[in-house]
Amino acid sequence: MKRLKQYLVSVLLLMLSLTAAAQSNAAKPKVKPKTTANQTDNIPVSTTKKETKDTVSLKNTLKILTSISENSVKLRWALEKPIGWKACNEYGFRVERYTLKQDSTWLPTPLLTVLSDPYKARPVEEWETLAKQDDYAAILAQTLYGKEMQVDITDNNPLTQIVNQTQDLEQRYTLSMLACDMSFEAAKMGAWGYEDKTVKKNERYFYRVFPLAPMNKVRIDSAFVVVKMDEYKPLPAPTKPDIIFSDSLATIGYNYFFLKETYLAFHVERSTDGKNFEQITKTPVTAMNIKKTQGSYQFYFSDKLADNTTVYYYRIKGVTSFSDVGPVSPIVKGKGMTKVSSFPHLTSSILNEKDQAELEWEFDDINESKINGFAINHSTRNEGPYKTVQTILDVKARAMVIKKLENSNYFTITALGKNGEKNTSPKRFLQLIDSIPPSPPQVISAIVDTLGKVILTWKANAEKDLMGYKVLRANNLIEEPYVLTDTVIKVTTIFDQLDPSMINRKIYYYVMALDKRYNQSDLSKRAEVLRPDVTPPTSPIFKSYNITDEGVFLDWINCQDADVAKHVLLRKEATKNAVWLTLVQTRDTISSFTDKSAEPGRTYYYSILAKDSSGLESLPMKSLKLSLPNDPQVLKVSSFKAIPNLDGNKVELQWLTERTDVAQFELYKGFGEEEVTLWKIVDGKNRSIFDGVSLDLRYEYKIRMVMKSGAVGAFNTLKF
Structure with missing residues (x-):
């Protein structure tokens, strides 16, 4: 942990010092450095620079990529925009490497190795050999040393010349970046790529590429990257490509969306024996779509075949931005398919005595070798859709009997080409003589x-x-x-x-x-269906009632209508906003009921109605109003107790009740020789309260419920 902290501090100081040094070095004239390539030295942990006013408005950013192999590290860098591209080519770069870790040891001070300073494009006379072998090297050399990039500059208007010069710069920049992407050897020749072959396994490096262009021309941020040699992994193999064979042509396709971070382009290889392959792409192929969707990473390559009888084998291999070539993909194979040049033609369609269709057709004998057979297609409508009802694999067949028919029948016949091609004839209609009626709905x-x-x-x-x-x-x-x-x-x-x-x-x-x-x-x-019933049933009426210890006994006279379905007994409290509660629904001859849920001390309304089979209800009759006498013992809390509070001279009084219609609780209190009097009134939702007590006195508490109906319950008493 201590070494890791030391490493992080070193890297932070390194980046701060590099940033300060970059700004300081770019602000002063270029001088020849004292250190030379591959010379090591300690990195300054701090740099002092003078405050200067920034007058440069042209800015750009340098981006860097790396590729790790077992014995080398490849670096590729590029500008985000064309600004400063010419200055970078003119002044070059300084390429540095800092060794951060050797084996398992973090270095207290990273070791500096100047790999190249200045690192500039090779002179034009050194490009000839590579340019003859590599088209992308020729393109890059043209962007660096060519006089013009096909831009018309004949107009003497100064503004037009500025526009043309801007277009020329953008074309040179774009083509140079493309050439560097497609050829790493060209990138190294043009000083836009570098290969470090002095690396060692199990070491960790910090690379820095610093543009040497003066800051009064353009300000370009340096590029940094950390490389771990022990993280080398071999390149992945592409999955099996897609292939379509047609007449003397094979089209290979591949979507490299999931390999887009690894491969830039691909080579295609071909074989006629499945063992010995040759590369048939002079330059790697890639997708040129600028969109970033998955489908935009699909490329296609077409290969002209010598004949349609030979089996051809194909495979692909990826190429990275560093011109590294990955392993080959699985093999795909196939043969070209000869085009079918003629169409079948239905010449006859008749009904036989069994109501079967006898079809006959014509087809050019010369094309029989190009097809696998025929397909008979059927539909009940002229516009289709058509469904294949019979497949004939005899290329010499010219007649067929179709047994299963509909009332209306449309037929076509298709020649099935060996290349997958399908040539279909015009339609032919056949009508059955229909005397069979449909089934009953x-x-x-x-x-x-x-x-x-x-x-x-x-x-x-x-x-x-x-x-x-x-x-x-x-x-x-x-x-x-x-x-x-x-x-x-x-x-x-x-x-x-x-x-x-x-x-x-x-x-x-x-x-x-x-x-x-x-x-x-x-x-x-x-x-x-039953005609709508619009007449409600006759209303039932109460005959008598009686309030007993069991409850409220009700007796009524049922509705005598023939279509009566049920009787419904209802009750509600004589309070504001009370709703009717269904006590019983009876579909038989019951005409009495005892309401055992009625509570003492409350007043209720009772009503009864009839419903017929159509859902109609009887007209409402005058409700029966009954008041029940109070029974205070029923309205008592189920539990009342005191719990001492150990934090002080307090006691918590707790009580329980299952009633939900309590309006409030009245609490009474007495202590010592005093009488018990009303002490507190709390809301009906409360179930506890605290009170201060003295240990040398005796206390008596009482509680009772006051209901929302106004009924008052009996007391519960607590002494201690």
């Missing part, structure tokens, strides 16, 4: 509301040639049902309105189905 529900509105619903028929339905109604079981509407109904739900003046209580509905040949089904099973 199945009624699901028939509902009528209090206004006489009927909703009739039935299950849809499955016949494919169904035209619709007709609905019929009858007022009784004797008369002939009649059709409600002349038009054919296309839906499976209708609405009907019953006349309130109708005498019959029961109405009957039927549904009939029709097909497109006007064949009519049998009637459905009848659906019965």
